[in-house]
Amino acid sequence: MTERTTGAAAVLDSPVVVQGREAVGARRVFAVPLGLLRTARPRQWVKNVLVVAAPAAAGQLVSWHTASRLALVFALFTAAASAVYLVNDARDAAADRAHPVKRHRPVAAGLVPVPLAYATGTLLGLGAAVASAVLCNPMTAALLIAYLAMQFAYCVRLKHVLVVDLAVVTTGFLMRAMIGGVALAIPLSRWFLITAGFGALFMVAAKRYSEAVEMEAAHGATRALLTRYTTGYLRFVWQLAAGVAVLGYCLWALESGGVAHGALLPWRQLSVIAFILAVLRYAVFADRGTAGAPEDVVLRDRPLAVIGLVWAAMYGMAVTDL
Structure with missing residues (x-):
């Protein structure tokens, strides 16, 4: 009995077991700070x-x-x-x-x-x-x-x-x-506020629509308000918001007139094309009910990223009169 007890103690005190306990302890020490960091949503x-x-x-x-x-x-x-x-x-x-x-x-x-x-x-x-x-x-x-x-x-x-x-x-x-x-x-600019506001509503309503589609089987267990919205209503909201955002951006772009002095092309007006394409591309995910995480859609969809870069280049040339 004594030999067994001594052998068990030797195993528990072995370097491998001690290192394992230290590793577990270190993970526990950092678990809460890392959890707080994750809760702060770095990706957001x-x-x-x-x-x-x-x-x-x-x-x-x-x-x-x-x-x-x-x-x-x-x-x-x-x-x-x-x-x-x-x-x-x-x-x-x-x-x-x-x-x-x-x-x-x-x-x-x-x-x-x-x-x-x-x-x-x-x-x-x-x-x-x-x-x-x-x-x-x-x-x-x-x-x-x-x-x-x-x-x-x-x-x-x-x-x-x-x-x-x-x-x-x-x-x-x-x-x-x-x-x-x-x-x-x-x-x-009033057009800037309209475009930004309704563009945001488009993404928010698309997110809610995607959540409603995803969680229909859960009967609102995760977000009770989803049971009081219909998917048809949320679809109407994101479609309406997308339309107003596009209209606001068009009026904003056209307000500046034609080609600026010294500019090669009317870049601000041409940026309307890229803006509309971006809205249409995002609407694909909204329509599928897969826009529940807007940051993932924006960061992971390559065509949308390319369209965004083209828009940024056009708008950059517009504000710098190139």
Whole structure:
């Protein structure tokens, strides 16, 4: 008996077993911080690139002052959006466990405690609000604080109100597109706002439509509001929004007139073609019900990426009068 006990102890104290225990302990130590990082949605941070939309549309991206100011706004908006994701996942943990994909989120999976997600999200949101008030102009701080207030209200209540939920998410994207111009005191064109707003509604409604198609069998277990929308209604919304976005962009492009002095071609007007092709390409995924993750569609579809690069090149030549 003693020999067996001694042998077992020797095995447990062997270098291989000790290293294994240390590796498991290290994974546990980093599990929570990594879970918080995943909950902050690093892949979603690409959406915050929209802060350059207004300065890019105005052709004001060439100075160090502009770059540093936009980098600051991007960081603040990323912190604010991450704070909202943390609070949202803490509130939706129970519902997310019923979703085939969302159940793997760190809070739903139990890797990150719900109170810790709430506390981290609250501190991150407060930090972004205070930093914007100290480092940015008053209008930029007001816009960022309004975004936080609206998104937290969405997490608590507004996500359960028909149509209002679509409007709130759309407004969040529109605020991203506006804040770069506000930070640099650039006047915002009405056509820019219409195009950005309805373009965002197009993507939001397509996302909801895809979720509704995907989760029809779940009877709204993961998002109760989906049972109150019909797929026909959501299809109508994204089709209407796509049409208005295209119309707004056409009017915006044509407003500038013909060929600028010294330019080779009317690039702004020609960019309408690329814009419409991009909308049509994205609509393929919306129609299939596979636009539930807009960032995946935008980043992984090569034809859409090529169309986007062509549009960016055309618009870049338009604002630089090439």
